[in-house]
Amino acid sequence: MTPDVAVNIWREAMWLIVLLVAVIVMPSLLIGLVISTFQAATQINEQTLSFLPRLLTTLIVIIITGPWLLRRIMEFTEQLVLSIPMLVG
Template sequence: MSPEFVITMAEQSVYTVLAISLPLLLVALGVGLLVSIFQATTQIQEQTLAFIPKIVSVFVALIFFGPWMLSKMIRFTFDIFNNLHKFIG
């Protein structure tokens, strides 16, 4: 196993993790920003107010993006198992 192969596999792994987590993180970021703007304009300083909308929005995004995320993970896992012979030796 060459160093280039290891670096390529690590690069693909990091790219896959980022691609899978990015939609949920962006949804949580957007909803958190909207709730923060709402809290700043209405001067409601309740700390727990931000959690419920974020949890609900991430759950909805998980339902929406879940099939795509699962197919991306399955494709990456299939590629790893398909190239298993390259890991030995």
């Protein structure tokens, strides 16, 4: 295996991680921004008001996108395992 191949595999793995994390975190980030704006406008400083909706959003996103996320991970793993003979030999 050449360094170029190793770097390419590493790059693909990091890109997959960024994609998976972004899909899960971005909706929670947007909900948190909306709630923080609401809290700033109404001067309500309740911690659970911002935590619970973000938690629920994250859980709902994982439930909805879970099969797609798992499929992407499985495709990458399958591609990696199938390419082992070419990488070693």
